[in-house]
Amino acid sequence: MKLPDLNQAFRVAAAELGMCTAAWLFADELSADRGPVGLQQARDSLGRSFPVFDAVLAAKLDGALTPTVDAHGCAEACRGLKRLTVVGYEARFVDALLPLLPDVDVALLAHSSFDPDWDRLLSNYGGRVGRVSLDEYQRRAGPHAGLLTFVYGATGGTGYVVPEWLRVGGEDVRTQFRSFIGWEVLGRAFYVFPRWLVEVDLGSFTAVVGA
Amino acid sequence: MTAAQGATALILLVSLVAQAAWPAQRLLLVMTGALGSLFAASKLTATAPLALFAQVPWDVLVIVVALGLFSEVLASTRAFGLLAVSAARLSRANPKRLLFVFVVGMYAVSGLVNNLTALLLVLPVLLNLLKLLGASQRYVTWTLGAMLVACNLGGAATPVGDFPAILLLGRGAMGFSDYLLRALPQTLVALGALLAAVWLVRPDADTPTEPLVARIALGTVGQLYRGVTVDRALLTPSVVALGAMLAAWLLVPASWGVGPELVAWAGAALVLWLRPGFGEALVRRKVDVEAVLFLLALFLMVGAVRAAGTFELIAQTLPTLPISPKAQVLLFLVVASLVTAVFSAGPGMAALLDVAQTLAQRHPPHAVYVGLALAVCAGSSLFLTAATAGPLAQALTERAQVRVGAGVATFGFFDYAPVGLVGYAVTLATGLGFVWASI
Numbered sequence: 001m002k003l004p005d006l007n008q009a010f011r012v013a014a015a016e017l018g019m020c021t022a023a024w025l026f027a028d029e030l031s032a033d034r035g036p037v038g039l040q041q042a043r044d045s046l047g048r049s050f051p052v053f054d055a056v057l058a059a060k061l062d063g064a065l066t067p068t069v070d071a072h073g074c075a076e077a078c079r080g081l082k083r084l085t086v087v088g089y090e091a092r093f094v095d096a097l098l099p100l101l102p103d104v105d106v107a108l109l110a111h112s113s114f115d116p117d118w119d120r121l122l123s124n125y126g127g128r129v130g131r132v133s134l135d136e137y138q139r140r141a142g143p144h145a146g147l148l149t150f151v152y153g154a155t156g157g158t159g160y161v162v163p164e165w166l167r168v169g170g171e172d173v174r175t176q177f178r179s180f181i182g183w184e185v186l187g188r189a190f191y192v193f194p195r196w197l198v199e200v201d202l203g204s205f206t207a208v209v210g211a
Numbered sequence: 212m213t214a215a216q217g218a219t220a221l222i223l224l225v226s227l228v229a230q231a232a233w234p235a236q237r238l239l240l241v242m243t244g245a246l247g248s249l250f251a252a253s254k255l256t257a258t259a260p261l262a263l264f265a266q267v268p269w270d271v272l273v274i275v276v277a278l279g280l281f282s283e284v285l286a287s288t289r290a291f292g293l294l295a296v297s298a299a300r301l302s303r304a305n306p307k308r309l310l311f312v313f314v315v316g317m318y319a320v321s322g323l324v325n326n327l328t329a330l331l332l333v334l335p336v337l338l339n340l341l342k343l344l345g346a347s348q349r350y351v352t353w354t355l356g357a358m359l360v361a362c363n364l365g366g367a368a369t370p371v372g373d374f375p376a377i378l379l380l381g382r383g384a385m386g387f388s389d390y391l392l393r394a395l396p397q398t399l400v401a402l403g404a405l406l407a408a409v410w411l412v413r414p415d416a417d418t419p420t421e422p423l424v425a426r427i428a429l430g431t432v433g434q435l436y437r438g439v440t441v442d443r444a445l446l447t448p449s450v451v452a453l454g455a456m457l458a459a460w461l462l463v464p465a466s467w468g469v470g471p472e473l474v475a476w477a478g479a480a481l482v483l484w485l486r487p488g489f490g491e492a493l494v495r496r497k498v499d500v501e502a503v504l505f506l507l508a509l510f511l512m513v514g515a516v517r518a519a520g521t522f523e524l525i526a527q528t529l530p531t532l533p534i535s536p537k538a539q540v541l542l543f544l545v546v547a548s549l550v551t552a553v554f555s556a557g558p559g560m561a562a563l564l565d566v567a568q569t570l571a572q573r574h575p576p577h578a579v580y581v582g583l584a585l586a587v588c589a590g591s592s593l594f595l596t597a598a599t600a601g602p603l604a605q606a607l608t609e610r611a612q613v614r615v616g617a618g619v620a621t622f623g624f625f626d627y628a629p630v631g632l633v634g635y636a637v638t639l640a641t642g643l644g645f646v647w648a649s650i
Contacts, residue, residue: 004419006427008614009343013431022431029430033423091434117335123289124438 001034003041010050015114016121018090019196020152020185023056024066031060051194052152055186067187069093073209074148075100077181082144085109085137087169088162089121090150090185098128107132107140111164113196137168138176146179152186152197154211159184160197169204184210215255215519222247223512223562227554231596238505245508248515258518266517267510270472271374271381272503277472277479278371281453282325283497284482287489288446289439291320291332296436299340304425306344306415310354311406313337314361318402321365322372323453330362330600331607338611339435341620343428346418351613351620353414355604356630360405360592362600364638367588368398370460371475374506375560375587380471382564384571384580387460387471393581397645401585404637412633449482509561517565526569537650540574541643543567544586548639551590552597560587578649585642592634595627 006026013022030038039057047054069092078084078101086094087109098106107130110118118131132140147168151159159182169180182205202208226244230237252258285291298316302308313333320329337358341351366373370380370390379385456478463469483490516522529539543566551559563583571579595601605622613620 004421004424005345006424008345009424009427009431012339012342013427013434016435017431021434025430025434026427029423029426033426038423091437095438120292120335120435120439123292124436126438126440 003034003038003045005045006042007046007049010046010053011114014050014053015112015116016089016091018088018093018150019050019052020056020150021091021093023050023053024092026053027056027060028066030057036061048192049195051190051192051196052186054192055153055188055190058191059188069096071096071100074181074183077179077207077209078104078146078148080144081146081179083107083140083142084146084148085132085140085168087147087149087165088112089116091124093150093183093185094129098125105140106130109134109137109164109168113163134164134167138173141173141176143178145177146181147177148179148181148183151182151184151200151202151208151211153188153190153194154182154184154186154202154208155189157202158199159202159208159211160190160194161200162196163198165200166198169200178206180204180206182208182211184208212521212524213255213519215251216516216521216524218251218255219248219512219515219519220521222251223516226508226512227558227562230558231554234596234602238501238508241505241508241512245511248512252515252518256515256518258515263511263514263518266514267507268378268381270470271378272506273472274371274377274381274475275374275502275506276498277475278377279325279328279499279502280479280493280497281449281475281482282328283493284445284449284479284485284490285324285453286328286332288442288449290441290446291329292336293436293439293441294320295333295336296432299336299432300429304340304344304428306346306350306418306420309340309344310350310357310409310415313354314357314406314409315402317358318361318365318368318398321362322369326362326366326373326600327603330358330603334604334607335611336432338608338613340428340432341613342611343431344418344424346613346615346620348615348618348620348626349416350414350418351608351615352622352626353409353412353630355608355622356627356634357405357409359595359598359600359604359627360630360634360638361402363588363591363598363634364398364402364405367584368395370394370471373556373588375556375584378560378564379580379584384564384568385577386465389577390581390584391461393577393645394584397581397585397641398588401638401641404641405634408633408637445482445485448485452478452481506557506561509558513561513565516562522565522569525566529566529570530573536573537647540570540579540582540646540650543570544582544642544646545639547583548586548590548593548635548642551587552593552635555597555599556587556591559590563587574650578646582642582646582649585638585645589635589638589642592638593631595622595624595631597631601627 043057083105110131149161149165229240249260298312302312370376370387459474547563567583591598608622
């Protein structure tokens with residue numbers, strides 16, 4: 001049976017849930033409805049457009065189940081922080097991390113290639129998470145401030161992150177924040193060119209968790 | 212026709228045409244027109260500007276502002292977004308059911324709150340669903356178009372749903388329950404006819420209906436709103452207040468001296484005081500000043516035309532037409548619908564109510580007024596530009612970039628035209644049928 005065009009649907013989900021979270025959601029539904037054939041069809045039709053989805057589909061075809069999120073490692077890396085600015089977004093991971101950081105002021109950098117509805121995205125947190133623009137994020141700098149981003153496909157000392165990280169984690173701001181945390185969320189290498197993402201040296205983070 | 216009648220009518224007409232032609236400057240245009248009307252009335256009819264200001268139906272403006280603020284409070288409870296998600300679940304993401312659930316839902320909501328606020332909060336959910344479903348251009352057009360017509364019908368269903376009905380209520384032309392009992396069934400008939408027409412068109416024919424698409428759509432929408440909760444502390448008292456307002460509108464006799472405007476004001480004040488800081492911010496920033504000034508300017512221009520005796524002249528001319536009295540009313544309603552289609556509901560209703568009041572002296576008033584409300588409703592649905600909800604829906608749709616085939620979905624004037632024609636036809640036919648049966 002031919003697979004319907006899911007390109008636009010995946011973009012909607014990836015915009016407001018994050019690429020990895022959306023990928024597992026779609027992979028689970030595809031697996032339940034179409035089985036391995038549907039998963040392979042999705043890889044063939046959408047894999048090159050959405051490399052994170054491709055990697056998750058490959059994992060699903062290998063028999064992997066939707067992984068549970070353990071945020072304790074990330075919470076440990078955030079110890080002592082009073083302000084945390086999250087660059088990029090993965091709904092399942094942010095949802096898991098927040099209860100472990102009850103006293104930390106958390107904000108999302110409101111900048112993304114997928115143009116999400118930030119108001120709706122943040123309304124899921126009932127005021128617990130704020131938003132900050134690229135122009136203003138340095139106001140959140142300080143000796144107890146940190147930046148967190150999600151790393152995809154960390155292997156051999158490098159990984160892939162959203163392009164915004166290159167701006168906020170650049171040399172000119174490294175002295176303004178205490179921590180630069182990378183959280184590996186994909187758990188496997190890419191099979192196709194990692195479109196939407198840029199390669200970074202994992203050594204540029206003060207802490208990498210989940211790798 | 213006297214010089215005063217000609218001058219004041221010309222100013223009104225030119226202002227209405229100009230605001231329709233250059234909507235970006237419509238407030239400046241009508242305010243300038245109102246200034247000209249005040250001068251003309253003062254010089255040519257010896258009607259002082261203060262006398263025209265005294266004729267402005269301030270109670271109508273109070274109701275518009277109060278209900279607008281009430282809608283803002285309801286919107287801040289996040290209930291609309293969650294209602295839209297519930298509607299998606301109720302439809303099980305089946306395109307045909309989705310269209311019907313959203314159209315009926317918007318009809319119901321528009322009867323009670325400002326339909327612009329409702330659209331602003333419901334459309335983003337629907338547009339995301341259209342993306343998730345992989346909807347076709349035809350489906351996008353008919354779904355959004357039918358929703359707009361349903362918004363207009365819902366607004367005409369109750370005396371507080373939209374400006375034309377509010378004006379009837381505020382001017383004392385009809386009582387709350389009087390209007391509700393007659394208009395609600397007629398709008399339901401028109402809604403049923405609209406849905407039947409849409410059913411025949413089969414706009415969902417080329418939109419995917421596979422279970423996989425529905426599963427993914429519902430799963431994603433559920434995740435997008437996974438942590439969003441209704442602000443019950445605000446919603447519960449607001450709903451209670453709304454119920455009390457409806458009860459007061461229905462049950463409080465006119466002899467008590469508590470008009471609809473006082474009820475609306477009291478209800479809005481009550482919910483704004485639930486959170487004083489938030490309420491104060493809403494009053495300062497969210498009052499629809501544009502609508503108030505626009506309506507004020509219209510009322511002043513219409514007042515000048517009235518002072519010149521033009522409406523009396525039209526009312527005297529109507530019976531001289533070589534057609535039956537019943538046909539005269541029907542002709543008036545058809546003209547009213549077309550005037551509304553070009554100039555939009557506010558100007559249409561404000562300018563035509565005086566003529567309707569004269570007709571109501573010779574025919575059953577409820578038939579004339581409800582017929583006029585339905586004719587104005589029909590006119591509001593004919594063109595995308597006839598009601599403010601149309602351009603809003605157009606802007607939101609363009610911004611959402613819903614992909615259809617190789618391109619992006621559009622929802623412009625010509626896309627909407629077929630839906631508008633169907634909406635206009637069923638609404639006007641219902642209105643004319645009601646008048647025909649009532650006179």
